[in-house]
Amino acid sequence: MGEKLNQFFHLTERGTNIRTEFLAGITTFLTCVYIVAVNPGILSAAGMDTKAVFWATAVASAIACIWIGVWANLPFALAPAMGLNAYFTYYVCNTLGLPWQNALACVAISGITFVLLSLFKVQQKIVDAMPDCIKHSVGSGIGFFIAFTGLMQAGIIKSSPDTLLTLGDLANPGALLALFGIFLTAILVIRRVRGGILIGILAVTALGILVKDPVTGIAYTVIPDRIISFDNPITAMAPTFGKLTIKGMFSGTPEMVLGVIFAIVSFLFVDLFDSIGVLLGVSSKAGLVDEKGNIPCAGKALLVSAGGAAVGALLGTNTVTIYGAESATGINEGGRTGLTACVTGVLFLFTLFLSPLFLMIPSIATAPALVMVGIFMIEPLRKLPLDDVTIALPVFLTVALMPFTYNIAYGILFGLIGYTIGQIAAGKAREMTRTVWLLTVIFIVYLALDIIL
Template structure:
């Protein structure tokens, strides 16, 4: 067995061993398994079947992890992207009005396009041409976006007719329990407890058994009749598997069609920037960068990220991508090869027999996970020169517009326009790349059409 593992993963060459890789894989799994509970909770707002979403989330993560482990031999976790799932549910479906079947079609198109860009190595050129401040701001903006989603989901932040937003009723036991869960999870993270986010989700879930929702009169957590289920995969996935469709996507008003096109572009760009940024950042921590500053197998990893997005759409979930912070936890435990990713993928498969446990988790229990992931994602802002207004302007526009408009795409749009305005005002227009000029022009035209239509 050790000889087979050595041939597949080259453990000795990278200075590791099976025991270390297994521990690293378990560590990564504990930090990102919350996704099989959180993703269905978010996408369920579209009316999609919860059990099918659970299966699609776990299965897409398992396939992606094992794929990147065996083919690219990299210790990266993959799964449905936080932020893009909220964008899928709350904007593309609930605001734009696109049926979830068409929204999955948007994800499939973006994933397929990403694959083509990966094959022809165009994705690296696009990302290299984008300003660093925009690349870092997108992740931070998504962090604020999903944290805001968690706070509103828990009733900690609510709508106000006078001030638009205000603090929710903390006398409500659900909001109070979610708030306590956020601070409890934060303490665990600060103390370096492995699986802190999952523990926080489970703690609120357990307490929810004993606390009743004043609106329904029922407990927040409804205990299942069984803990283990051996569901027929075909039946469990049937409500979402293969349901994506392109039919009717490009019909309706010009504004609707533009919205669909921009949604596809948003899925593509966010996945593109996020994958490359995470890939390079995590690879550096893992010591996978060679003496020339290049990363072997980077192209394979990006292709897997793109292909997994398309596979996830077929299964019935939003964009699947590389996990950065979660992968870093396993790398810090010594994970250096694809065996780490394969262990994580196998553990995701095992969650499928525990579906009743994960499906009983209430929405207030996933709020701490959303907020903590949002906190993790704002870290890139610390390296930006925010004392320079020409940089601070696009950063602010990107980060502020995403949560305030509940739209990731608008954050990217206004951020890039803000960057162009700042550079022109600073007399640095000649330093702007052709790609930035073209995208700025396209975004301005989009806004003009959006206003007129």
């Protein structure tokens, strides 16, 4: 068996072995397994069944990880995207007003579109044409969006009629627990403790057993009847599996139809930029870049990311994409092949036996994970020359407007328009690509129609 694994995954060629790959896969899993705890809580706010989302999250992650491991032989983890889950729930469903079944259809359409772009290799041309400041700031803006969601969810910040936002009631035990979880998780991550985010979630969950919510009078964490359980897959996934539909999606007001179209574009662009960004950033750390600067199997990896989004929507979860920071932890442990990804995928399946444990986790326990992931995602900003206003303007608009408008799409839209204005003002209009010009015109038309309608 060892020799067969060596031959199939080319372990010797990439300077690794089975033991190293298994340890790397376990490490990667421990850093991204928090998604099976976080995702059900966020998507349930859109009216989706919590247990079904848990199953969809674990199964979609397992399929995508094993797929990229076997087919592309790359050590990357894939799972439902943080940020896009909040966008799915709080904007597409709760603000735009789409039923979650239609929102899943938006995810599926974006995934299928991504697949087509990958097959015709158009996605690389689009990404290459986009300015670096937009590519880097999109992820950072989503990071602030995620962190803002976590802080609001924990009650650490709250709305105010006088100042719009203000500090939450820190006398509330739930807010204090969440604040403790944020600092505990940060300490664990700084100390490079494997699974630091998961440990933080479990620590706050455990303390939540002892602390009651002053509003309900019930403990924040309600202990289930059993910890280990395995439900009938058909029954467990029935509430969300195959429930996506386009029926009624484009029958609303013109403004709502525009919103739906832009939601699809947003799911597509974020998945596209994230996937390309991870491939460019993490592959070099894994020594997977050849002498020409190319990444072998990059096309296959993008196709898996695209297909994963469509599969995830069918199962009942938001966009599945490549995890960058989490994959990097396994790579730092020596993971170099698809065996790492396969181990991660198999471990995701094992979480299905612990569904009561993950489903009892309260929102105050997942808030620290949201904040910590947000911190991870602002790292690309350091690569940008922010002393240049032509760069700082689009970066600021992208990063600021995502959390302030609670809409990832508006961040991308205003960021690109700001970039175009900055380049024109600097006399560099001729250096802009046709793709940027075309997207700028489309975004301006969208804004105009949004105002008129």
